[in-house]
Amino acid sequence: MPITTCIFDAYGTLFDVAAAARQAASEPDFPQLADRWLALAEHWRLKQLQYTWLRAVTGAHGDFWDVTQEGLDWALEKTGLDGDAALKERLLALYWELQCYPEVPETLARLKAGGMATAILSNGSPDMLEGAVSSADIREMLDDTLSVESVGVFKPDWRVYDLVAKRFGCEKSDVLFVSSNGWDAGCAAGYGFTTAWVNRAGDPVDRLPWQPDHILDDLTTVPELAGL
Numbered sequence: 412m413p414i415t416t417c418i419f420d421a422y423g424t425l426f427d428v429a430a431a432a433r434q435a436a437s438e439p440d441f442p443q444l445a446d447r448w449l450a451l452a453e454h455w456r457l458k459q460l461q462y463t464w465l466r467a468v469t470g471a472h473g474d475f476w477d478v479t480q481e482g483l484d485w486a487l488e489k490t491g492l493d494g495d496a497a498l499k500e501r502l503l504a505l506y507w508e509l510q511c512y513p514e515v516p517e518t519l520a521r522l523k524a525g526g527m528a529t530a531i532l533s534n535g536s537p538d539m540l541e542g543a544v545s546s547a548d549i550r551e552m553l554d555d556t557l558s559v560e561s562v563g564v565f566k567p568d569w570r571v572y573d574l575v576a577k578r579f580g581c582e583k584s585d586v587l588f589v590s591s592n593g594w595d596a597g598c599a600a601g602y603g604f605t606t607a608w609v610n611r612a613g614d615p616v617d618r619l620p621w622q623p624d625h626i627l628d629d630l631t632t633v634p635e636l637a638g639l
């Protein structure tokens with residue numbers, strides 16, 4: 412069956428998760444970030460993901476904003492930047508207004524022009540996603556923003572992927588799911604979606620029972636994968 416619905420992960424896929432640390436490092440109030448912002452961003456993202464997995468497998472679900480703050484606390488300590496309350500406050504504020512990647516608006520516009528349904532499916536809490544979508548000015552290009560909060564468990568639990576069919580009334584084979592997380596794209600492929608992994612960092616493929624159907628450098632060719 413042809414693809415009718417394009418679903419995107421949010422953080423790292425549409426929104427640049429390194430943007431908060433990069434922006435803070437460019438500001439005169441935080442010279443201590445100059446040579447540590449990239450390491451901070453990488454540690455922050457990794458711990459944020461690890462904590463969602465641990466919460467999912469132990470049944471200890473929590474708001475993604477809490478997980479984001481906990482990941483930042485760990486990353487600040489790891490990089491020797493803990494104890495700086497002003498820095499932590501600034502980084503958290505910037506996370507609510509992350510920049511989207513340059514190709515995102517055009518990609519979404521092409522999909523909508525081609526008649527595709529488009530949505531976000533994310534671990535993010537509804538208010539966090541609302542802030543990111545608003546800041547990136549892409550609301551008009553999305554039919555919906557789906558959060559794991561409606562099922563109370565983080566990805567890659569299959570109840571999260573079930574949200575797509577419940578919202579759009581589509582079959583699994585109708586869906587192209589796009590994520591910058593190799594594990595997410597792989598698990599969604601196991602669920603039954605056609606998947607594309609946006610491998611911006613050139614990482615190896617995760618050793619999982621399933622692998623993404625497509626591996627991309629960025630989102631530019633997503634409309635072609637959707638058949639447009």
